[in-house]
Amino acid sequence: MDTRGACALTLLLACVCPLICGASWMWLAVTSAGVPELPGCRGLSLSDHQRELCIRKPFLLPSLQDGAQLAVAECQNQFRHERWNCSTSSEPPLFGYELTSGTKETAFIHAVMAAGLVHAITRICSQGNMSECGCDARLQNGGSVTEGWHWGGCSDHIQYGTWFSRKFIDNLPKNSSVRRDSYTLSTMNQHNSEAGRQAIEQTMSTDCRCHGVSGSCAIRTCWRMMAPFERVGKYLKERYERSIQVPNQSRKKSRRKELSRPVDKSQLVYINKSPNYCVQDRRRGIAGTQGRRCNRASTGPDSCSLLCCGRGYNTRVERHVQRCECKFVWCCYVRCRRCESMNDMHTCK
Ligand SMILES: *[C@@H]1O[C@H](CO)[C@@H](O)[C@H](O)[C@H]1NC(C)=O
Ligand SMILES: *[C@@H]1O[C@H](CO)[C@@H](O)[C@H](O)[C@H]1NC(C)=O
Ligand SMILES: *[C@@H]1O[C@H](CO)[C@@H](O)[C@H](O)[C@H]1NC(C)=O
Ligand SMILES: *[C@@H]1O[C@H](CO)[C@@H](O)[C@H](O)[C@H]1NC(C)=O
Numbered sequence: 001m002d003t004r005g006a007c008a009l010t011l012l013l014a015c016v017c018p019l020i021c022g023a024s025w026m027w028l029a030v031t032s033a034g035v036p037e038l039p040g041c042r043g044l045s046l047s048d049h050q051r052e053l054c055i056r057k058p059f060l061l062p063s064l065q066d067g068a069q070l071a072v073a074e075c076q077n078q079f080r081h082e083r084w085n086c087s088t089s090s091e092p093p094l095f096g097y098e099l100t101s102g103t104k105e106t107a108f109i110h111a112v113m114a115a116g117l118v119h120a121i122t123r124i125c126s127q128g129n130m131s132e133c134g135c136d137a138r139l140q141n142g143g144s145v146t147e148g149w150h151w152g153g154c155s156d157h158i159q160y161g162t163w164f165s166r167k168f169i170d171n172l173p174k175n176s177s178v179r180r181d182s183y184t185l186s187t188m189n190q191h192n193s194e195a196g197r198q199a200i201e202q203t204m205s206t207d208c209r210c211h212g213v214s215g216s217c218a219i220r221t222c223w224r225m226m227a228p229f230e231r232v233g234k235y236l237k238e239r240y241e242r243s244i245q246v247p248n249q250s251r252k253k254s255r256r257k258e259l260s261r262p263v264d265k266s267q268l269v270y271i272n273k274s275p276n277y278c279v280q281d282r283r284r285g286i287a288g289t290q291g292r293r294c295n296r297a298s299t300g301p302d303s304c305s306l307l308c309c310g311r312g313y314n315t316r317v318e319r320h321v322q323r324c325e326c327k328f329v330w331c332c333y334v335r336c337r338r339c340e341s342m343n344d345m346h347t348c349k
Contacts (some may be wrong), residue, residue, distance in 0.1 A: 025050060025168070026094045026113060029068035049171050053164075059130070060164065063120040071116030074233035075109065081302035083277035083289050083309075096285035102185050102248075102271040108240045110189045111196030111268055112233060114165050118200045119229050121161035126154050133160035139224060149208060152221035156204070162197050169193050180262065182249040183271055191269050198266045199235050203227035236268075243268035278309035289348045296346050308348035318345045 027045050041054035041061060054061060072094075075086040084105055089096040098105045125133035135154035143150030170190050180187060204226055212218030226232075246269045263269050275281070280288035294304035294313055304313045324339035 025064060026068055028065040029072040050168055053168055063124055067117035067120035070120060070229050071113045074229055075112050078233045078237040103274040104240055104243045104270045107192040107243055107268040107270045110192040111236050114169050114193035115196035115199050115232050117165040118158060118161040118197050121164055122156050122158045122226060125160055126156050149220040149222050153223040155224040156226045158200055165197055182247040184249045188269055188271055195266050195268055199232050200226060203232050203235050239268045243270055245270055292348045294346050294348055304346055311349045313346045313348050315344050315346050318343050
């Protein structure tokens with residue numbers, strides 16, 4: 001990003017955004033490295049309670065940005081082959097219509113953002129030099145001598161990050177964990193944010209290292225650690241695919257079906273059916289799939305038939321030039337030939 005872009009963005013974050021985009025911390029995801037310094041808690045597009053928290057814990061500001069970037073990048077990674085590809089818009093709100101449409105996509109966005117924040121904060125806690133959080137102390141002296149292992153090292157302590165993510169994103173009143181049979185957009189978002197945080201816990205694993213005479217592994221030191229965020233993204237994508245439609249609370253009782261069972265904490269829920277994302281719809285900020293690259297050999301979502309919604313595709317030949325047949329020449333360089341290949345490239349009509 002050039003300096004002008006960076007300035008415009010800072011300006012956008014600081015001035016315009018709170019007025020028109022309902023103040024979302026998600027914008028931190030696009031405050032790229034091109035912006036030399038974050039404008040600080042006061043200059044950010046945060047809601048009042050978020051700004052207050054940010055000012056109380058300014059050392060978490062870099063993690064807020066890390067978490068937002070991690071989450072957006074992972075959303076785009078998980079959806080790169082789908083019709084809706086998690087693209088962000090250049091104007092607020094960051095995810096366009098999908099941030100508030102109440103669809104499965106809205107659900108995924110909220111889950112992955114909340115999870116990203118837990119992940120980013122937990123990582124700095126585990127670096128061990130924060131005064132507010134650190135490694136999981138409960139796991140420091142336990143273990144099982146008879147089974148030959150004990151807890152050691154630094155176990156990721158997700159409780160602090162989870163607490164902060166809840167407080168920062170949801171800001172719930174104390175007794176809000178009621179059993180629901182219908183949802184508003186805001187309770188739907190809260191549910192899905194919590195499911196995102198659960199995903200961090202669900203994907204944690206235990207790692208061990210062997211000790212003992214010449215690697216005999218007589219005794220092992222073990223610690224709990226978070227999965228790489230990509231694994232969390234994959235887990236949430238699976239939840240997205242199995243997400244559950246729930247009734248809209250503001251619908252007249254007669255028109256809505258009550259949920260027969262409460263929804264499990266770790267499931268994603270949505271209120272509205274998704275559009276098919278096939279054709280451009282400017283009003284709803286849907287890009288459509290025209291011009292998207294498809295894979296003729298695939299049978300998955302990136303296949304030409306699914307991605308192009310049956311409209312067909314254009315094929316053009318693309319010339320690739322690569323270094324090839326590289327040989328090591330004594331001494332000391334590598335000599336290569338230039339190889340050309342022709343590949344068919346398919347794009348949706
Ligand atoms: C998503 O697809 C649109 C075309 O429909 C493309 O312009 C955009 O770059 C894609 N975004 C990502 C993040 O891949
Ligand atoms: C913690 O340590 C890392 C590297 O050791 C350093 O980059 C970071 O600034 C430190 N954070 C604090 C809050 O001291
Ligand atoms: C919290 O619970 C108390 C008593 O259980 C109730 O009176 C109050 O209305 C509840 N508050 C909210 C915000 O639900
Ligand atoms: C729920 O229904 C009401 C009334 O029909 C509507 O205004 C609102 O947008 C709906 N909520 C969502 C998330 O679609």
